[in-house]
Structure formats: structure tokens, C-alpha cells
Amino acid sequence: MGASFALALRANGYAGRLIGISRSAETLRKAQARDLVDIVSSELSHAGEADVVVLCTPVRTLITQIGQLANLCRPGAIITDMGSTKTEVVRAMDALPAHLRAVGSHPMCGKETAGIDAADASLYRGAPWLLTRTRRSDDEALSIVRALAERVGATPREIGVEHHDALLAFASHLPYALAVALVTATDQFSLNQPEVWQVMAGGFRDTSRVAASDVTMWLDILLTNADAVLGAVRDFQFTLDQFTALLERRDEEGLRAFLAAAAQARKTHFR
């Protein structure tokens, strides 16, 4: 996410100085070789030079880093992030000293492949970019983060922090849980029926795609939004039970209405 952001800023004419910080020497070497940023560093302390710090690590890592930045950033600096859950992130931002500013931020894009080798200047184009106010947000900080989002082609949208996590539990975390469980159940089934992997077509491929995503990123998302995710899974199980009951009864008209309503909703909300 960070390398793509640097690429996208440069591709869209951003003239400011970019500092790339990573623990990985290989990532830093590649960033330098490809001229992705002006300065590379393995030390978070380099963030002390920045006007805006964009944390692109997994959610629980970035929460730790917010605490570390409290003693590193200069007065007036803006800390923001790219985490997919916001409640715990914003709580950490709220606790920052009053001379720092912070805006919760969530660009809604990604790939199954993470890391600098998958960097893509067009990753953010057309993506929703959700912004959440914190106790350390002022209007200027919000408009600066908003402008960065617009610079890379995303569409910023402000949203309350709890609202964010409740919506994302359905829009993103539940689909991931289903993809993981689908692959796991099929993998179990394949112990006796290995040919199942040879008869795969587009439906399974698409439905399971997100299960291949970065595990540490998702572990942090699930653990920082567990209650909302568990609620969404329960709602889903209730709905799946309705489907099962219709099929068990061979209730043709009920099943047709159930499938038709879902097809209609999918077509209405996605082009």
C-alpha cells in the first residue's frame, strides 16, 4: 500500500519530499533502486522530519507505531493511516499529545499480493477513501489528508468511527471470512475427493479470491473488529439457514423468490 501510494503521488505530480520507512532492507533497496521516494530509512524516527506521516502497516502494528510517534513527530505534524478498521486506531490517535494532529483513514482498495513488488500507481484510482475524525483532527488536517486521497484518484468520504467498523464488517470482513471458510471446507472435502480442484470454474475462483490475501493484515483486521465481524457472521448464518430450509423443503417458489431478490440486489448495487 505504501509503495503504491508513493508511486501514485509521483505519477500524479505531487512535488513534496517523500520519506520511505520500512523494516525490510530488501524493500528499502528496491525503493531506492526504483526511485520510489527521496529518502529511505529503516528507522521510524525518520518520521520526525515529516509534515504528514502515513502508516501503511497492519492495524495492530500501526497502533503501536502511533504511540511511538507521540515522542517523534514535530508539533503540528499530521499522522494518518491506511488501516481497514478504525475503532482501535482512532482510540490510539485520540491519546496522542495535543501538539500533534491525526486523521483516521481507510483507502478501500488492495490486492491479494502485498509488498513493494506488487506496487501499482493506479491502485487508488476510483477507490472510496474513508476518513474518520479523531480528538486530534482539525479542519486543516482533514482537508490535507483529503487532498492526498484526491491526488491519487480516490474519492474521500467522511464517516464516524463506529459506523465505519459496523459497515466494513459486512462490506469487507464478512466476505473475507466466507472466502476463508469456503476454501477450508473444500480443502477438507478434497482429502477424500482430490479431483474437486480440477473442476473449478469462475464462481469458486471469484468467491474465494480474497482468501489468498495477506494473513497478518487480516488477522489484525479481525482481532480489532471482532465483535462486529462476529455479529455479521451470525446474521449471515441466519440467512444461510433460511436458504437451507427452503432447499430442504424443495420449496420451489420460496427458493425462486430468495434467489431473485439476491440477484436483483447484486445488480442494483454493482454495475
Added chain:
Amino acid sequence: MGASFALALRANGYAGRLIGISRSAETLRKAQARDLVDIVSSELSHAGEADVVVLCTPVRTLITQIGQLANLCRPGAIITDMGSTKTEVVRAMDALPAHLRAVGSHPMCGKETAGIDAADASLYRGAPWLLTRTRRSDDEALSIVRALAERVGATPREIGVEHHDALLAFASHLPYALAVALVTATDQFSLNQPEVWQVMAGGFRDTSRVAASDVTMWLDILLTNADAVLGAVRDFQFTLDQFTALLERRDEEGLRAFLAAAAQARKTHFR
């Protein structure tokens, strides 16, 4: 499926005469205007002229049509189909008179959009095409259907009928059920939280895609493979319960192992 098959046969140099049969006058008019086939007809009885009849209707419709073809086809004619379930189709083929031949057939491709307007000459390219023997199959009939599949770029593969339906319950019908239940649960949630549809990204889009597919086609698939689908859904629910239990306990290491195994399986079986 039928219009795409005609297009694909022509695009790949098939020189035989093509007869297109549909109940829809509009489909026939379009087929004629686009020169998709040599002859158009609204009457199934025209299939009596064919050496090979390819039924591309929903599964329960094509089962009825197999019965009708018993009195229409000429001796030695080969009846095949494109249905996504095989047990009930093959049962109908088994009951055909001994002067007819029949091969169960399932090209594993498709789109959310059905009908002649979505016809696509490349639809079958690279797709697995499953073939099932019936009591009315001989080696010549099998090799003729196999050659048609290869002609349009698909990869034919023979499979037993019950095996087919058990595998497809996981590989195709379960993902559809999950997509439908995901959209339905989210649609219910959106009654109180309509903004959920505004924060959608790639994960939900992909996981739910197949829910937009043709309802009549899927209703027939589910009703002709109900027991295997119900079994796959039960296996899935058991797996989802394991996920839920790990998340409820905030079992970080257990959850990490669960997610990592799914990511590994997904990456192993899909490029």
C-alpha cells in the same frame, strides 16, 4: 450458452450445418440477423434433422426435452447437453430408446449475463468440459462430443455421474449459495444501514458476483442436486463455526494458522 457455442463453432472453422432452436422469437430474429446459424426454428421437432442435438436450456427444461426428443430424433442421433448437474439428466438419457445415443456434458464456463446478446465466441476457450457416460453412450458418441468441446477450445474430461454432482456441489453450487446469502444478509443489514452499499470494494464484489446469475438456471441446478448441495452447506457451516470459535476466543495463533492454511490452499490451487 447456445449462441456462444454456435459463434465459437463458426469461429473455429466448424463447417457443419447449424440449426438454432429457441422459443423466443426475438432470439431467433437476432440469430438470423447475425447469421449465427444456418436455420432458425421455434420448434423442437427441427432437432429431428440433426446428427447431434446440444440442449442448452436450464436443467429441468432439458430433462423434459430429452423425453420429447425420444420421439423426434433419427436413429443414431446423439443427444448431449450443457447442464450443470448430471444425475437427473443422465437418468433421463438412460431412458431414451436404444436407437438413440446420449452423452452427459457440462462445459464449465458462464457469465452473469445470459441470452443471445451476451454471446461470446471465446466463452469455452480454456474451460474444463466434463463428460459423463450414459446407458446410451458408445465410444463414437463420446469422441464426437469430445471433438466438439475441443473444437471450441475447451478441455474435455470424463467423469462419473455421481462423482460429478458431488464435486460440483463444492466447486460451484456452494459458492453460489454463499454469494446469494451474503448479498441477502447485507441487503437486510442495509435496511438500517443503507450506507453499507457505498463502502464496497473488491472483496465483496468478487465474493458476491455469481449471485447476479440467471435465477431459473440456478433454481434448476439446486433442485436437481439438493442433497449434495445441502451436504456441502453443512460442511461449510461446520468450518465457519470453527472460524467463529477462534475469533470469539481471540485465539490469535489458532486464527493465524486457520487463515494461513486457507491462503496457502487458495494459492496452491489457483494461479
